[in-house]
Amino acid sequence: MPSPPLPAAQAGAAPSDTTSSASPKDLAPPRPDLKARVGAPPSEAKAQRASPPPQGVPPPLPPQAPPPRGVPPPLPPQAPPPRGVPPPLASEAPQESEGCPPPYAAWRPADEWCGVAALYQADESESAFPLCDEERRANLEAQAEERTALEAIYAHELRVVRCPTHEILELRIAVELPPPLAVELPASLSSAARGLGVHAEPLAAGQLPLDSLPPLTLRVRFVRAYPSRAPPPFALRCCWLSDAQLESLAAALDAQWDESPGAVVVSLWAEWLRSESAAALAPLRLHPLRLPREEAAEDGRVACGSRAARWPRGGALVLAAVVRHARQAAEGEWKAALHACAICLETYASLDCVRFVRCAHTFCRPCVGGYFASQLAGGAATALLCPDPRCRVAATPPEVKQLIPPDLYERYEKQLLQASLDEMQDVVWCPRCEYPALQDPANEGQSSVLATCAKCAFCFCSECRQSWHGLAPCANLAQRWRAADEAGREALRRRYGDKVMEEVQSGEWMLENTKACPRCSTKIQKNGGCNHITCRNCNHEWCWLCGARYEQGHFKTGNCEQFSQDFFDEVNLTREEFEGNYVVLNHW
Known part of the structure; x- marks a missing residue:
């Protein structure tokens, strides 16, 4: 049986050499694009191979023999990464863009470590x-x-x-x-x-x-x-x-x-x-x-x-x-330690103690809770201080809430709101329903005395607490009350009400016997002692005579005296005897 004709590429070859006569170039798989591997077109690559290398540059390596059939050609050797750059992972392609993250960004804890x-x-x-x-x-x-x-x-x-x-x-x-x-x-x-x-x-x-x-x-x-x-x-x-x-x-x-x-x-x-x-x-x-x-x-x-x-x-x-x-x-150190209460002198664990955030003083919960309850019973609202006698730091509302019963804490919140509203200059109390009301905003260069209650819609004057009288001056009820006889006072009660007249009398008495705190405007009565005053509402220390903030040496450097004449009248002692230190001899 005659042999089939050979391909044109193998014409003229001996029949016994049909397998070995093919050149290695014909048996090797097609080479990948040279431009995709080295980044240069084939024409430029041929020109580079043909031209001799410049002086000082080593000659290129001789071409390697092609691999046998079925074996892919080897990839060109890659340069090792520069020092300081980690090697790429086996499953990732090399990063060529300078803006890409390093190859180990996929597994390194990037949210915690800045990477070295x-x-x-x-x-x-x-x-x-x-x-x-x-x-x-x-x-x-x-x-x-x-x-x-x-x-x-x-x-x-x-x-x-x-x-x-x-x-x-x-x-x-x-x-x-x-x-x-x-x-x-x-x-x-x-x-x-x-x-x-x-x-x-x-x-x-x-x-x-x-x-x-x-x-x-x-x-x-x-x-x-x-x-x-x-x-x-x-x-x-x-x-x-x-x-x-x-x-x-x-x-x-x-x-x-x-x-x-x-x-x-x-x-x-x-x-x-x-x-x-x-x-x-x-x-x-x-x-x-x-x-x-x-x-x-x-x-x-x-x-x-x-x-x-x-x-x-x-x-x-x-x-x-x-x-x-x-x-x-x-x-953490405070929770792991035992603490001695300075009030009852007992030792407690941290769960049975409270530590004030602002001063870090520690006491047991029963002692501080009883202390706060007694303070609230005495009328203190914003002055729930640390029990340490040398500390003037006030407790925060969350600290108070965990130390007193819920009903007492509700009362504390109401007193705290009342004290906060009293400190606001534009808040007055409605004479009809006793609800806080805001004064209307004043015009430029004028002061507004008109207040409107948001609860009962009653419009009144914030100065005299009477119904709004427009531009007419306020009736001087205090002066009329002092000048009136018993029948006149009864007529004033019938016209303005007992509550209004009681407020007028209270205002007159407070004006004569009290002074307002320079910080919170709380009315304070001085019943004796020196002229160094501490406000019970806001703990502000000030001078009773001049109203300035009290500082160490205020009565020595200024014109104010530490003790007024009422103090010496109270102890039945003259100023000369007091300065001569005869108090102990005469009275004790």
Whole structure:
């Protein structure tokens, strides 16, 4: 049977060589587009192969033989990633755009860590320091022992970050502070600290005392050459330290490795950061929000280095985080301790005690609840103070609510609302239904005395508490009451009502015998003693004679006298005898 005709490409070949006579070029699969692989058109690629290389440039490698049938051609070798950039994942294509995130962004905790490339790059320690099998086994045993020790010491502070090719140990180290640590605040952050509830006394000097700070985070990775040949890569991160301070801590850790090369140092690093890092950084300074370029210029142009992870926050936010952590730490210590009540002298657990937020004084709940109940029974509304006799801090409504019965707290709220309305200058009480009413807004240059009750729609004059009389002057009921006889007073009662006339008499008496508090306008009667007055409603301290705010030495430097003549009349003593210190001899 004759053989089938050969293809045109194989014409003229011997029949015995039909399989081997085909060239490798014809047997290889078609090559992919050269432009798609190297980014140049085929014509340019031919021109580059034809032209000789320039002087100083090594000649190109000879072409490799094509692979056998069924084997795809090898891809061109790719350059290794630059140092500091982690290798791409096997399931992801190489990122070519500069704006794309790094390849490890899919698995790294991006919401918590700012990423330090030295921890994620390939382990090159063994290539730099060749290891024998025995040395490699010794390193693994030392790493396992150190990891076990870290897990035992920092059980709650140690966390393992798992990467595709390795693991990273993360330690949250609570830095011990020298008592007390003074944090220097600029003027721009002092107002922010007051807004967070920090007492204003330390801020006057630009310093904020703290007992605890947020933890400092140390991330470390065990490489093959550690600890025999090379130190482990590490990174530091802390919200209240600048890049320059983090770099100084990293340099101190490097110095410890240089002092004892070949030994495990992660445990030593953690202990040094816990006990001695705060002393090395004192005094601590919190800076306001600045641009990274400005911060680098101030810190000696130290940018975010390989061991300093940037915390992308401003000074005010860092201050808020520091104050919040200090409060949480103090709250945790308070809940875990036993407390002695200064009133009943008994010891209670934290569940049976209350601590005032503004002054941090602690008492048992029964004592404080009874104290507040007695204060409310005496008429105190806004002056529920801390039971400490030297403290003038008022309790907050949530603190009062958890210490007194519900019915008493409802009464307290009503008294608090009443006191708040009394302090408002544009609120008056309706003489008909005793409901608070607002005065109508006044015109420019005039004062309005018209008030309208929102409950009963009664329009009245806020000065005389009578029905609205327009532009007519207010009837001087007090003067008419004093001048009238018994029949005239009875006529005034029938015309204006008993309640109105009682208010007129009360107003006249208060005008003659009381003075208004300069802060809350509460009427105060002085029944004896010195001229240093403390308002029971708002705790404002002021002078009875001049009405000025009382300060230490007010009666020595000003024109006001500490004791008026009524005091000496009350004790039946002359001023000369009092100044001669004869009080004890004559009366006691």
